[in-house]
Amino acid sequence: MTSLSDLPLRDTLVGKQPYGAPQDPVPVSLNVNENTHPLPEAVVADIAASLAEAVRGVNRYPDRDFLQLRAALAGYLGHGLTAEQLWAANGSNEVLQQVLQAFGGPGRTLLSFTPTYSMYPLLADGTDTAWRPVERPADYALTPDFVAAALREHRPNIAILCGPNNPTGTPLDLDTVLAAYDAFDGILIVDEAYHEFDAERESAITLLPGRPRLLVSRTMSKAFAFAGVRLGYLAADPAVIDALRLVRLPYHLSALTQAAAQAAIRHSGEMLATVADIRAQRDRLAAALTALGYLVHESGANFLLVGGFADPTAVFETLRAQGILIRDLGIPGHLRLTAGTETETTVLIEAIAALAPR
Known part of the structure; x- marks a missing residue:
């Protein structure tokens, strides 16, 4: 089977990888910063x-x-x-x-x-x-x-x-x-x-x-x-x-x-009506993770970068096995979590709280 290395790629593309994020059909997908609320x-x-x-x-x-x-x-x-x-x-x-x-x-x-x-x-x-x-x-x-x-x-x-x-x-x-x-x-x-x-x-x-x-x-x-x-x-x-x-x-x-x-x-007014709720869920998630002892970085977006994970990859896989998809970006000790609906945010908080003590 032909591989990339067999093709006459431009030198600037040799050894590079395409953009990608997991796309598992899980119940709680919070890894690509989507607005998870349905349209009216x-x-x-x-x-x-x-x-x-x-x-x-x-x-x-x-x-x-x-x-x-x-x-x-x-x-x-x-x-x-x-x-x-x-x-x-x-x-x-x-x-x-x-x-x-x-x-x-x-x-x-x-x-x-x-x-x-x-x-x-x-x-x-x-x-x-x-x-x-x-x-x-x-x-x-x-x-x-x-x-x-x-x-x-x-x-x-x-x-x-x-x-x-x-x-x-x-x-x-x-x-x-x-x-x-x-x-x-x-x-x-x-x-x-x-x-x-x-x-x-x-x-x-x-x-x-x-x-x-x-x-x-x-x-x-x-x-x-x-x-x-x-x-x-x-x-x-x-x-x-x-x-x-x-x-x-x-x-x-x-x-x-x-x-x-x-x-x-x-x-646009109806389409953006969920923004305030997403901010509220982001802040709720930040408060809960801070109370659990994690380092939550300031965010003006619909997601949080959270530090304090001894093994981020292991946490990512543990949550994935439970049907919760977040993002491991390779930043040492950190994971990125999108703020979802109230229900999704509750599931995520409870799952992280149930992890082995830090």
């Missing part, structure tokens, strides 16, 4: 009706510039944004890939602060962009001085700040974004995949005016409970959007994806 039935009905209408026209290509969807996204984000400042693709991963295709490539570098989202180096590999990780401080929090110093030292072509950061949950303050933007002359991406779960901080979208190198990435996969639809989007200067149009594939967003996303945005 009235919203499901409207989305289904929108899809049925869109199907009538699938003998034709969709609007390749998806102008109605971009206008809807601009309306959702507010802050005076226009359709010309919005872009979308099949998940924020594809949005970021298009950014790297336009602004990265051979001889260029992508910098971020680790631990952070594991797709960043994979996207760099896929676009022949050099990956430059900078280790975060011990508490994972980024400060303006720390970030600015790293960017002045390394001078990357692209930098990504993830806030709240995955997998640590660490919030990102806007003064850090401002310091980063002023510290170098490359493209600065703020990845706000989990922003709706942070009730305390403003979005970096407020910083866009007058900053043409600032890009703010979002997704409908998390707070919108729309992970299966695959719709990510980005707000930036119109010139950046024009650059992304140079590298996107023709008609990359299907008519069905566009219809479903527009319907969801029409119901």
Whole structure:
């Protein structure tokens, strides 16, 4: 049987592994930071009706510039944004890939602060962009001085700040974004995949005016409970959007994806109604694990990074055997736990409490 080593891969891909997370059909799946709450039935009905209408026209290509969807996204984000400042693709991963295709490539570098989202180096590999990780401080929090110093030292072509950061949950303050933007002359991406779960901080979208190198990435996969639809989007200067149009594939967003996303945005209030409950379950989970003696890192997302596990892999497998899936990311002593429904969170707390004493 042919293996990868038998194929003429690019040198930058030799020995690499694809992104992956366990996808077991377990009763309590809390490992990929999904919103585990079901969609309201009235919203499901409207989305289904929108899809049925869109199907009538699938003998034709969709609007390749998806102008109605971009206008809807601009309306959702507010802050005076226009359709010309919005872009979308099949998940924020594809949005970021298009950014790297336009602004990265051979001889260029992508910098971020680790631990952070594991797709960043994979996207760099896929676009022949050099990956430059900078280790975060011990508490994972980024400060303006720390970030600015790293960017002045390394001078990357692209930098990504993830806030709240995955997998640590660490919030990102806007003064850090401002310091980063002023510290170098490359493209600065703020990845706000989990922003709706942070009730305390403003979005970096407020910083866009007058900053043409600032890009703010979002997704409908998390707070919108729309992970299966695959719709990510980005707000930036119109010139950046024009650059992304140079590298996107023709008609990359299907008519069905566009219809479903527009319907969801029409119901954004109902779609996001579970966010407050998820925050409450996150805080409940944090309090319970802290009481059990674990180290719970500050989180502005819908998940927690928890330390204090003597053998994280063994705990992961023990919980998996009980039908509970969490995430072992290889961070010594740590596991990542998504906040689910009240019932799911109760099951997780009780399972961890029943582990052998630490």
